[in-house]
Amino acid sequence: MGRASPLLLVLLALGFFFAAYNLLTLVIQYKDSSTGLGSGISDSLTGMPANFRKSGKSNLKFHVALTASDAPYSQWQCRIMYYWYKKMKSMPGSDMGKFTRVLHSGKGDHLMDEIPTFVVDPLPEGLDQGYIVLNRPWAFVQWLEKATIEEEYILMAEPDHIFANPLPNLAHGNNPAGFPFFYIKPTEHEKIVRKFYPEEKGPVTDVDPIGNSPVIIKKTLLEEIAPTWVNVSLRMKDDPETDKAFGWVLEMYAYATLCYSRHGIWKLGRDFIIHYTYGCDYNMKGELTYGKIGEWRFDKRSHLSGPPPKNLTLPPPGVPESVVRLVKMVNEATANIPGWDSLNSG
Template identity: 70%
Template sequence: MGRASPLLLILAALASFLLTYNLVILVIQNRFKVERVSSRLTDPVIQMPTDLKRSEQSRRPFHVAVTATDAPYSKWQCRIMYYWYKNMRDKDSSEMGGFTRILHSGRPDNLMDEIPTFVVDPLPAGMDQGYIVLNRPWAFVQWLEKATIEEDYILMAEPDHIFVKPLPNLARESYPTGFPFFYIKPSEHEKLLRRFFPEEKGPVTNIDPIGNSPVIIQKSQLEKIAPTWMNVSLRMKDDKETDKAFGWVLEMYGYAVASALHGVQHILRKDFMIQPPWDLKLGNTYIIHYTYGCDYSLKGELTYGQIGEWRFDKRSYLRGPPPKNLSLPPPGVPESVVTLVKMVNQATANIPGWDDGR
């Protein structure tokens, strides 16, 4: 009875080993499972709330607003612009929202049923001193105060803008986006600008080289800037030296100064638009601005300042719309001009009642 046999001892030791081994394996497996679960719980991508994921990809629509008169010259441009807005609005990557033509003639016209329009008053007689563009900031002040605008952002545009492709919201929250104009040079006019932008507001380089259009901006920012823009522009017009120096771009300086006075600086996007005939290629642009005349010889040579053998100039149609099917430019004319004429022709061919002359 005294001692266990060697065989029993071996069997007992083997059983103990197997029990310990299984216990260790079980712990390791469970620990691995815990680590895997823990890693899933702390993964910042997996754990990102689904509503946050959606917000990063959600659309930020902007309202397209264009100021206009009831003159035939303004009407036909607005019709072409609105045609291309509708053409691009619902395409992929577009964040275009609603559209308003802010008509500052003070009375409805015959495009009310064709283009969404909000009628506002012009400046009191004589206040614009023959510079009709001064009505633009006053028109925005009235529209922002009286209209119901669902979007949080606004694109300020002009009748002679054509949307080349769908336009996303280029603004970044409190940073609006504008187009840098080569002829808006605050640093070269510091003496004059100090009359409207005092030194305590900072260097004149805080004034962006932009106008009000094209600009995509938060509605809340524009509501603050617009009255200042109007008042600064009127003061500039009353200042004979400033009026002479700035000329037809005075109101553009007015917006740039007003924005800086409110501490608003813009993201500058050269790809926002092109201006034929100086910009030759479309590139990645979103808008064609046809403010300049395009004059060429039949050899495709630019003859700017001299009426060309072939030409497209919006000022040729002050009293009525251009005809359908304008002749295309001769060979050698840049892509930007060819595209412009083709887009004008497509619009006039498809806008109902174009030949009515309204």
């Protein structure tokens, strides 16, 4: 064979380069799509690739399901939550389907006619060791087994959630959508997390800082993981070191450890749901008095035995708009829910 010219060698080299580059690009794109990470520009609100949100593919309805007890403290929160669900459900941009309060009391209560409810049993007496939240995964197991659920997706919610805007289905196939919590820190509890998430599963950094709620998840996937979620929660509660370290968020760690990031987790943004888990305490200058009861306050724990009164006083000037909006939304709900004061006293 004759000696190849320098120009031919250059062309061959460029050809191999572009072929290798295109192959590598395809591999990266396939890997990203299979892990749910995508290659689009991240949306600042949800962490979901913007091109997916605009594609119109996320239009499957999701069933709103919240687990609850029959305690007055839980009942008044459920009533407010259901009020705002009904307002947001039919608005543009909403993918909300039907609604179920999964009541883990073993018997019905006086809200059965007001809120769509499915009654399930609590855990056997003593098994929760006083930690009533352990009833949540067990309630989902029973509901998924016995109820007829038309929607392909489920939003796991809690009574102290208020829909601030219509919520689209932010899940992507088998990739759930969840909210990251600053107080869920798996890497700071690596020794304990490893009891339930062994090294062969991957680095602890793979465990997402989430709980089960709020999470939008495919129904078939939740059916698969819910029984294990119950078992892991009970194992954590039975381990004194784990119980002490995780405290009131133990069940959230159980869910995060079980799900880690094998399916990928899109992030639910702050603009869809107001979660009023913490008390709001401010002085009359509008300054936060963290750790101290404020001159103005709204704390759900101030109303353990019954509902808050109608027409709560609005916060003083200077308080964040999110707190002002929360109080206004509570006031609107309590003003429009029939029998607000009487129904919660029984």
